[in-house]
Structures are given as structure tokens and as C-alpha cells.
Amino acid sequence: MSKYRFLLINAFSLAPGNDFAMRSYTGPKETQVYNYEDLKPFLADIDWDLNPGARATHGNFPVTTKEAFMSVGNNRLPLVREACASGKYNAVVLLGGGDPGYMESREIARQYRIPVTSSAHAQMHIAGLLGNKFSIIDISESHNMQMYHLVVQYRMTDRCASIRNVNFPLPTPNHPNDRPINVERDRALQSGTSDMLDAAVVESVAAIEEDGADTIILGCSAAFWMQPLLQKRLQEIGWDVPVLEGARAAIQVAKMLVDLGVDASALAFPGERPAKWRRRKVF
Known part of the structure; x- marks a missing residue:
């Protein structure tokens, strides 16, 4: 068994029969991932599942506006919570550009000590290394x-x-x-x-x-x-x-966090009643 047990979650799925599909929303997990052949080497040592993404509620077409980003981000959160509570995974990778629901997903996963990564966030931090x-x-x-x-x-x-x-x-x-x-x-x-x-x-x-x-x-x-x-x-x-x-960057950052044994800071993502709290936050 691999030490990496990841759930990859697509940003959303569209209803059957739509005219704007840009990838498959059903079938084998490999067919539902953008550019799978490019990702394949990076997934080779991971036991991974794919969630196709919650059914879009903003409309039956891809995300183009902030309203739609908020909608698909909100729809992702129950999937993240379910994945963390299942005990099956030690990281969650949010696929898709624009990082919908990323910060809120980290807050959820922090309660389970599970790292969450996403495309833009991972790319920007890797770019800072380069x-x-x-x-x-x-x-x-x-x-x-x-x-x-x-x-x-x-x-x-x-x-x-x-x-x-x-x-x-x-x-x-x-x-x-x-x-x-x-x-x-x-x-x-x-x-x-x-x-x-x-x-x-x-x-x-x-x-x-x-x-x-x-x-x-x-x-x-x-x-x-x-x-x-x-x-x-x-x-x-x-x-x-x-x-x-983005996808490769998010996968590799998830591996790194698992290897380091860390997830999000409890000060950045505090629980409902943290044991310690700060009187002041500064910038």
C-alpha cells in the first residue's frame, strides 16, 4: 500500500446532455481528469480516488464568474468533509483553476489533520522557489x-x-x-x-x-x-x-505535506473553541 492515499476532487460536474462539456463527467476516473497522460507519472505512486465534483448549481456550463466560483466552492465542502471523516485519505487535492472552496476546505480538513492542496496556491508557492x-x-x-x-x-x-x-x-x-x-x-x-x-x-x-x-x-x-x-x-x-x-503542482505539494507530517496551522484555521487564543492579530 502506498503511503499516499489521496482523494482528487474536480471543481464540478455538469448534468448529462449539456452542450459545454470539456471533459468526461462519468466513466473511469482516468477519463475524468484533465490531461491524464501528463498527470499519470505523478500519480503512479499514489493510491488515489477521484470525486467527479458536485453537480453544478450555477448552470449547466463551466465556471466563468465570481458568483459561479462561490457556488461550486460551496458545493465542494460536503465532499471534503465526507472524505476527511471517512479515514480513507491522508490528503485531499482540489483540481481545477481558480481554487474554489480552497480556504474553507482547509478549515474543514484541519480538524482531521489532513492537508488540502489546490492548483493556483500550489503553483504560486512553487514559483516562489524557482x-x-x-x-x-x-x-x-x-x-x-x-x-x-x-x-x-x-x-x-x-x-x-x-x-x-x-x-x-x-x-x-x-x-x-x-x-x-x-x-x-x-x-x-x-x-x-x-x-x-x-x-x-x-x-x-x-x-x-x-x-x-x-x-x-x-x-x-x-x-x-x-x-x-x-x-x-x-x-x-x-x-x-x-x-x-496546477494539477501536478497540487499533487506534488500534497505529497510534500504528507512527507513532512504537517497540515494547515491551527492559528490560521482555528477550531470553534481553540484551547489557546490570541488577543491581537497584526498585519
Whole structure:
């Protein structure tokens, strides 16, 4: 038995018959994970289960707004509590960009001494180990602002050089055919290039040359497929900078926390009636 017993939780699942599916929401666990072949080596030594994510209540389409992020984050919390209470897992990995429900999930899991990790948080902290400034390559204006919120919340404003927008939004009923990302992914995987990948290269170079970034982060899980392709394209033109992807980062940070035997601080995430409390909190 592996020392790593992880539950991976997708951000949400959509009802059958929707027109905006970007991955499978049923079937073998491997088919429900974005870019499984890229993740496979990182999961090889883990006993892992996958929760497909709670059924979306914001609508039958991907998350695009802060309202939707709050909705799917709230829907995740019972899944985290159930996983922690089951005794089956020693870490929970929240898949998906934008980290919906992450801080609240840590509060829940702290009661069970189980670490929880998520994509953006893990990437930002790994980027801090690799260089001085990172830039986030992200998909759309509304998603950019969720990432902006996370940069501030995670106290990364001094480390984040910029958020760069490639403007390939997720599909919604109001814009059903707005340059679909899955088509861009398929084109890039087949031919090595696509308009979305080309835009990511342009914005990554601008982040390096104009903003001072020395590490690149991908913001949305729907764009995580670009990591090996973007890394290769940047190296080909002479920019030897790390390109990070959220799912792998979150998995590896979860392993590290298990190895260290630590989870969230009880001072950062106190229980309802902590044994010790502080008279003052300072900034």
C-alpha cells in the first residue's frame, strides 16, 4: 500500500446532455481528469480516488464568474468533509483553476489533520522557489479577476509580475461558439500549434520582457494542456523559464505535506473553541 492515499476532487460536474462539456463527467476516473497522460507519472505512486465534483448549481456550463466560483466552492465542502471523516485519505487535492472552496476546505480538513492542496496556491508557492517573479497566463477577463483575487488573498502581490490574458473564454449559453478551447487543444496536440497556444507564447514573452517574470503559471485548468507545449516553444526561442501547471503542482505539494507530517496551522484555521487564543492579530 502506498503511503499516499489521496482523494482528487474536480471543481464540478455538469448534468448529462449539456452542450459545454470539456471533459468526461462519468466513466473511469482516468477519463475524468484533465490531461491524464501528463498527470499519470505523478500519480503512479499514489493510491488515489477521484470525486467527479458536485453537480453544478450555477448552470449547466463551466465556471466563468465570481458568483459561479462561490457556488461550486460551496458545493465542494460536503465532499471534503465526507472524505476527511471517512479515514480513507491522508490528503485531499482540489483540481481545477481558480481554487474554489480552497480556504474553507482547509478549515474543514484541519480538524482531521489532513492537508488540502489546490492548483493556483500550489503553483504560486512553487514559483516562489524557482524565481523572483511569476506571471499568470490566463484565459479570459472574468477568470483573470478571480486569479487577481487569489494573488491578493495569498499575499503574492510582491511576487506576481502580471496576469496576461489570451482571451479564449470558456463557453456559456450566451456565447456558445466563442473560440472553443477544446478545439484549440486538439489542434495543438495534433499539429504542435493553435491560435490559443500562439497567444500564450506571445503573452509569456511579453510577461518576461516587459513585466519582469521569470516563471510562468497557467491560470485555468482548461488551459493546463498547454504546459509542455508552451515550455517547448519558449525554450525554442531562447527563454529557459519554468512553466507550471496546477494539477501536478497540487499533487506534488500534497505529497510534500504528507512527507513532512504537517497540515494547515491551527492559528490560521482555528477550531470553534481553540484551547489557546490570541488577543491581537497584526498585519
